[in-house]
Amino acid sequence: MKFDQPAGQNPIDQMKVVGKATDRIDGKFKTTGTAPYAYERHDVAANQAYGYVLGAGIAKGRIRAIDTVAAKRSPGVVAIVTTLDMPKLGLGKMNAANLFGGAEIQHYHQAIAVVVAETFEQARAAAFLIKVDYARAAGKFDLAAEAGGAKPVPGDSGEGSGGGSEDRRGDFEGAFAAAPVKFDQTYTTPDESHAMMEPHATIAAWEGDKLTLWTSNQMIAWTKGSIAKILDIPAESIRIDSPYIGGGFGGKLFVRSDAVVAALAAKAAGRPVKVALTRPLVINNTTHRPATIQRIRIGATPDGTITAIAHESTSGNLDGGKPETAVDQTKLLYAGANRLTAMKLAHLDLPEGNSMRAPGEAPGLMALEIAMDEMAEKLGLDPVAFRIRNDTQVDPGHPERPFSHRNLVGCLKLGAEKFGWDKRNAKPGQVRDGRWLVGIGMAAGFRNNLLMKSGARVRLGRDGLVTVETDMTDIGTGSYTIIAQTAAEMMGVTLDKVVVRLGDSNFPVSAGSGGQFGANNATSGVYAACVKLREAVAQRLGFNSADVLFEDGNVRSGNRTETLGKAASDGDLVGEDSIEYGDLAKKQQQSTFAGHFVEVGVDVDTAEVRVRRMLAVCAAGRILNPKSARSQVIGGMTMGVGGALMEELAVDTRRGFFVNHDLAGYEVPVHADIPHQEVIFLDEADPQSSPMKAKGVGELGICGVGAAVANAIYNATGVRVRDYPITLDKLL
Numbered sequence: 079m080k081f082d083q084p085a086g087q088n089p090i091d092q093m094k095v096v097g098k099a100t101d102r103i104d105g106k107f108k109t110t111g112t113a114p115y116a117y118e119r120h121d122v123a124a125n126q127a128y129g130y131v132l133g134a135g136i137a138k139g140r141i142r143a144i145d146t147v148a149a150k151r152s153p154g155v156v157a158i159v160t161t162l163d164m165p166k167l168g169l170g171k172m173n174a175a176n177l178f179g180g181a182e183i184q185h186y187h188q189a190i191a192v193v194v195a196e197t198f199e200q201a202r203a204a205a206f207l208i209k210v211d212y213a214r215a216a217g218k219f220d221l222a223a224e225a226g227g228a229k230p231v232p233g234d235s236g237e238g239s240g241g242g243s244e245d246r247r248g249d250f251e252g253a254f255a256a257a258p259v260k261f262d263q264t265y266t267t268p269d270e271s272h273a274m275m276e277p278h279a280t281i282a283a284w285e286g287d288k289l290t291l292w293t294s295n296q297m298i299a300w301t302k303g304s305i306a307k308i309l310d311i312p313a314e315s316i317r318i319d320s321p322y323i324g325g326g327f328g329g330k331l332f333v334r335s336d337a338v339v340a341a342l343a344a345k346a347a348g349r350p351v352k353v354a355l356t357r358p359l360v361i362n363n364t365t366h367r368p369a370t371i372q373r374i375r376i377g378a379t380p381d382g383t384i385t386a387i388a389h390e391s392t393s394g395n396l397d398g399g400k401p402e403t404a405v406d407q408t409k410l411l412y413a414g415a416n417r418l419t420a421m422k423l424a425h426l427d428l429p430e431g432n433s434m435r436a437p438g439e440a441p442g443l444m445a446l447e448i449a450m451d452e453m454a455e456k457l458g459l460d461p462v463a464f465r466i467r468n469d470t471q472v473d474p475g476h477p478e479r480p481f482s483h484r485n486l487v488g489c490l491k492l493g494a495e496k497f498g499w500d501k502r503n504a505k506p507g508q509v510r511d512g513r514w515l516v517g518i519g520m521a522a523g524f525r526n527n528l529l530m531k532s533g534a535r536v537r538l539g540r541d542g543l544v545t546v547e548t549d550m551t552d553i554g555t556g557s558y559t560i561i562a563q564t565a566a567e568m569m570g571v572t573l574d575k576v577v578v579r580l581g582d583s584n585f586p587v588s589a590g591s592g593g594q595f596g597a598n599n600a601t602s603g604v605y606a607a608c609v610k611l612r613e614a615v616a617q618r619l620g621f622n623s624a625d626v627l628f629e630d631g632n633v634r635s636g637n638r639t640e641t642l643g644k645a646a647s648d649g650d651l652v653g654e655d656s657i658e659y660g661d662l663a664k665k666q667q668q669s670t671f672a673g674h675f676v677e678v679g680v681d682v683d684t685a686e687v688r689v690r691r692m693l694a695v696c697a698a699g700r701i702l703n704p705k706s707a708r709s710q711v712i713g714g715m716t717m718g719v720g721g722a723l724m725e726e727l728a729v730d731t732r733r734g735f736f737v738n739h740d741l742a743g744y745e746v747p748v749h750a751d752i753p754h755q756e757v758i759f760l761d762e763a764d765p766q767s768s769p770m771k772a773k774g775v776g777e778l779g780i781c782g783v784g785a786a787v788a789n790a791i792y793n794a795t796g797v798r799v800r801d802y803p804i805t806l807d808k809l810l
């Protein structure tokens with residue numbers, strides 16, 4: 079189905095099932111421990127052996143020799159494959175560093191060997207007996223030290239809302255110089271780790287030339303294509319299966335070493351092998367969110383009208399890696415005729431940087447939205463009013479492009495009202511509650527809505543059951559549930575009549591999970607397949623498809639009514655299709671918006687920060703399932719608190735690795751850190767986005783929260799911290 083003009087009235091608009099707060103249909107499997115994750119697929123292949131991955135002990139250089147003699151003699155060892163046994167393997171999609179093969183070391187904990195044994199403990203013990211002779215080379219590990227030599231980023235720069243390096247509109251320098259009120263500050267965000275619960279894990283089995291990988295991955299089709307490239311085997315010989323995923327956060331958008339070494343190890347062992355990356359390997363062997371240094375300049379008239387705005391960001395990566403696209407939202411969020419956004423990239427020999435939890439906007443807004451708070455204060459304006467004054471209904475860099483739907487102002491106004499913004503004391507450091515200094519802060523949230531082709535197959539059985547198959551993934555987000563809701567709405571059945579099967583590369587290729595594009599696109603693919611199935615049902619029953627109604631498990635046309643199952647009495651009916659998009663998103667900018675409000679307490683003696691209340695008001699098109707959408711948003715808000723207050727990979731700038739490589743040293747918020755959250759969704763539908771009239775909403779939850787926390791801390795204390803995370807030492 080080609081979607082190239084705004085959606086008209088369609089069956090989803092009934093909103094009998096879609097749009098209802100619905101428990102996740104996979105919830106009971108997960109909470110009872112019966113949803114098997116990749117490492118737990120004990121039943122998929124007999125005689126599974128355990129693989130243990132050894133990571134490089136240097137950050138840059140070469141391996142001269144690997145001595146496996148003692149390891150091979152260790153009890154239970156079945157096979158050992160080292161990186162010297164293999165040529166340098168090809169790169170998969172979005173991989174910057176090689177995952178295995180060859181003598182060259184590009185970053186710390188790059189995989190250099192896998193030991194296969196009868197038990198995990200035997201494999202681990204043997205791995206520690208491997209002796210590696212390294213020729214270490216000097217590397218670059220310190221972004222601040224390398225920033226001066228960073229190079230402008232050419233061309234398109236990644237997965238986010240995208241665009242090239244330097245983007246200029248009007249005359250930024252001239253307008254900034256002439257502006258009556260000027261602001262110029264630099265902010266830093268640290269390297270961060272996804273810290274998903276489930277590590278990267280894969281079970282690999284060969285049957286002749288056919289390879290099956292039971293793995294944990296957000297993007298099934300990318301992974302299939304990447305494995306074909308890396309192992310140089312035909313894609314048709316590969317099956318990827320990933321029905322349950324214990325969090326991805328961007329760290330499982332692409333193939334990582336667990337899948338590659340499991341395949342190589344299974345081949346060497348001649349039997350299925352399972353591999354899970356240990357927590358230190360998840361942090362140093364896989365990817366992370368790169369640190370940024372962001373300079374923001376704003377010029378305005380005394381009444382608070384922005385006349386010039388610039389956002390420049392520097393980040394680092396391995397050669398072939400991409401920048402953190404932290405300037406993306408600044409192209410679109412506020413009006414202003416004279417604009418500059420630019421990115422620079424420094425070469426670093428740290429583990430590779432890549433997408434993590436709203437890449438681009440999440441760290442970009444951490445800077446921009448403090449800057450807006452600082453500028454509002456400088457202008458003597460209320461921060462909410464300053465943002466509303468500079469709202470824009472068109473892409474400010476391309477005024478001929480309106481937003482498809484934009485109600486940031488509605489989010490800010492309703493949020494201010496619900497949160498009690500009018501009670502805020504604009505003068506910092508004035509409000510006390512016992513030993514706590516109390517402050518409130520806010521920020522705008524912004525994340526783009528991306529359109530991606532997405533396919534599905536829907537089958538109707540004679541029992542009236544509707545089975546949906548798509549390689550879409552559920553990374554803990556609720557995909558199973560919103561897909562079931564979509565099929566139920568389209569076919570006129572209750573949710574219990576829908577079976578959803580996901581994450582298998584034998585199913586039609588979907589958009590996958592990433593960039594908050596999963597929900598809208600994957601359900602639209604299911605919508606398209608259901609349109610086909612409805613036609614097949616009508617035809618089979620001899621109904622005129624123009625007036626046919628699907629409701630209450632029945633199909634009606636004129637004065638005839640049949641049960642839905644009747645249509646399949648002579649055999650299953652199948653509808654298969656993809657949603658494909660025209661250039662609607664080129665003509666109209668599609669984005670999602672939020673107002674984030676936070677109250678904090680800061681201990682007057684120790685400077686310990688406690689978040690007391692949070693509110694997000696979101697404008698993100700039709701909300702397919704308010705319950706799972708709320709869960710997404712409160713999860714994002716929690717990550718925003720992590721980014722503001724805790725999360726930081728500590729870089730050893732001499733040896734080039736992340737030191738706090740476990741969940742004891744890498745701190746994330748826990749329940750006790752998050753006492754109260756509220757989410758309000760504005761009631762809207764965006765006919766430009768898809769037949770579902772929905773948009774992404776998950777990552778919107780994180781975008782802006784970090785700055786709202788920072789602004790609340792400033793309001794509480796009068797101390798402005800521009801260097802995340804805002805730990806107590808920076809407040810004393």
Ligand code: MOS
Nearest residue numbers: 328434435592593
């Ligand atoms: Mo997301 S960081 O685009 O999986």
